[in-house]
Amino acid sequence: MDESRIHVMIDEVSLQNRIRQLADEINHDYQGKELAMICVLKGGVMFMTDLAKYIQIPMTMDFMSVSSYGNQQVSTGIVKIMKDLDNSIENQHVLIVEDIMDTGRTLQYLKNLLADRNPASVKICTLLDKPHTRVVPVKADYTGFVIDDKFVLGYGLDYEQHYRNLPYIAYVE
Numbered sequence: 001m002d003e004s005r006i007h008v009m010i011d012e013v014s015l016q017n018r019i020r021q022l023a024d025e026i027n028h029d030y031q032g033k034e035l036a037m038i039c040v041l042k043g044g045v046m047f048m049t050d051l052a053k054y055i056q057i058p059m060t061m062d063f064m065s066v067s068s069y070g071n072q073q074v075s076t077g078i079v080k081i082m083k084d085l086d087n088s089i090e091n092q093h094v095l096i097v098e099d100i101m102d103t104g105r106t107l108q109y110l111k112n113l114l115a116d117r118n119p120a121s122v123k124i125c126t127l128l129d130k131p132h133t134r135v136v137p138v139k140a141d142y143t144g145f146v147i148d149d150k151f152v153l154g155y156g157l158d159y160e161q162h163y164r165n166l167p168y169i170a171y172v173e
């Protein structure tokens, strides 16, 4: 891609500050409980690892990989599990950690799927939320930033599998 089209939307310091605040909220809300953090690969990986560093209650991490059929920018709503969790979540307090909620289809599918496995609770933590493009009525319990309907990359998010390593969120214009 022509890199002059890439502009910083959320810089590294703002990201880290907000992630620390989210962790504070989570630490407070789950006091006395154990948290099962579920990272949705690949986009959620940077957020998950940074968020986890600030979690001060007992916690476990597991990873899931799903793929939505369709190309980069068109979501079809059909979600396929590429890698399932390694461990049971029965009776556990599950927190799904995602990079972005766009149409909402991925998180709606995942929340329903995990809720069927008899956890004690299931909540969603998303770094970014694009509410204007939602097509299903799923809501996050913890949201880092609400953003406009722009294609974003960096900090786990890709453009054709590239740019996931950027330490900030950028948009393409």
Ligand SMILES: O=P(O)(O)OC[C@H]1O[C@H](OP(=O)(O)OP(=O)(O)O)[C@H](O)[C@@H]1O
Residues within 6 Å of the ligand: 040, 041, 042, 043, 044, 066, 067, 068, 075, 098, 099, 100, 101, 102, 103, 104, 105, 106, 107, 157, 158
């Ligand atoms: O709300 P939705 O419209 O369902 O979109 C959100 C999903 O799209 C992205 O994943 P992607 O399929 O690009 O996979 P990746 O995380 O491996 O990049 C993102 O990580 C979310 O999982």
Ligand SMILES: Nc1nc2[nH]cnc2c(=O)[nH]1
Residues within 6 Å of the ligand: 100, 101, 102, 103, 150, 151, 152, 153, 157, 158, 159
């Ligand atoms: N990289 C990337 N993936 C997405 N999946 C849904 N919306 C987006 C987006 O804006 N950027």
